[in-house]
Amino acid sequence: MDISVRQSGGFTILDAKGKITIGAGDVALREAIHGALDAGAQRILVNLKDVTTIDSSGIGELVSAYTSASNRGAKLALISLPPKVQDILQITQLVTVFDIYEDEAEALASVV
Amino acid sequence: MSAAPQVHLAIGSSFHNVELVQVVVEEALRRLDVDSDDAHWIGIAVREAVANAVKHGNRQDPSKKVELDFGVEGRDLVIRVLDQGGGFDPERVASPLAPENVLKPSGRGIFYMRNFMDEIEYSFGPDGGTVVTMRKHLKSSAAASENKEEG
Numbered sequence: 001m002d003i004s005v006r007q008s009g010g011f012t013i014l015d016a017k018g019k020i021t022i023g024a025g026d027v028a029l030r031e032a033i034h035g036a037l038d039a040g041a042q043r044i045l046v047n048l049k050d051v052t053t054i055d056s057s058g059i060g061e062l063v064s065a066y067t068s069a070s071n072r073g074a075k076l077a078l079i080s081l082p083p084k085v086q087d088i089l090q091i092t093q094l095v096t097v098f099d100i101y102e103d104e105a106e107a108l109a110s111v112v
Numbered sequence: 113m114s115a116a117p118q119v120h121l122a123i124g125s126s127f128h129n130v131e132l133v134q135v136v137v138e139e140a141l142r143r144l145d146v147d148s149d150d151a152h153w154i155g156i157a158v159r160e161a162v163a164n165a166v167k168h169g170n171r172q173d174p175s176k177k178v179e180l181d182f183g184v185e186g187r188d189l190v191i192r193v194l195d196q197g198g199g200f201d202p203e204r205v206a207s208p209l210a211p212e213n214v215l216k217p218s219g220r221g222i223f224y225m226r227n228f229m230d231e232i233e234y235s236f237g238p239d240g241g242t243v244v245t246m247r248k249h250l251k252s253s254a255a256a257s258e259n260k261e262e263g
Binding site for chain 2: 022055057060064067084091097
């Protein structure tokens with residue numbers, strides 16, 4: 001998985017691309033989230049638009065990211081979920097846990 | 113369509129090998145004319161089973177193997193994943209939907225496997241090792257193609 005970090009409108013945005021799966025993308029996501037939090041990010045958007053596959057390890061990393069952000073008083077939201085990512089979050093009832101936005105514009109217009 | 117694939121794989125207990133398994137399984141599903149949505153979810157179930165075998169079964173011991181058998185039995189796609197670990201009690205795996213578990217970072221793999229496949233069964237060898245057998249009922253087009261190949 002490739003993951004890049006950018007700033008926009010006071011948000012730190014992580015653009016994830018490819019697979020968030022065990023042994024590869026899950027570690028990259030964890031490192032990116034912790035890097036953002038260590039840099040003082042208070043509002044983080046994880047852009048999943050170009051994620052092709054996510055497994056239970058990837059979902060676990062998203063949950064850990066949410067918990068880590070909350071523990072540091074930061075907010076973390078998910079944006080641009082592909083249907084299959086939406087489905088896998090729905091199955092484990094995590095859509096009620098995360099703040100989820102249709103796209104970046106909707107998230108930026110909201111108070112996360 | 114080419115002949116229905118019968119696949120046997122043996123991999124070392126490394127997460128990197130999960131990717132190799134997925135490549136082979138995706139190709140086998142393509143040859144069976146399984147539609148792309150079903151193939152995606154079957155692929156996730158296989159990933160979870162193999163990852164569990166590597167992580168919880170063989171505890172990433174490089175000297176232990178994970179084996180996978182893929183084939184068609186009647187109208188069912190049947191995938192078996194074997195490890196060389198100490199076994200476990202699947203009845204004791206907590207539900208990830210329980211309120212106290214929703215925010216746990218792990219414990220969803222078997223739940224996803226049960227959701228994405230039609231049947232999941234565990235068995236255990238007398239000297240250790242876990243076999244998980246996953247079945248997916250093939251839709252008529254894939255099953256018909258398979259039966260034609262057999263005929």
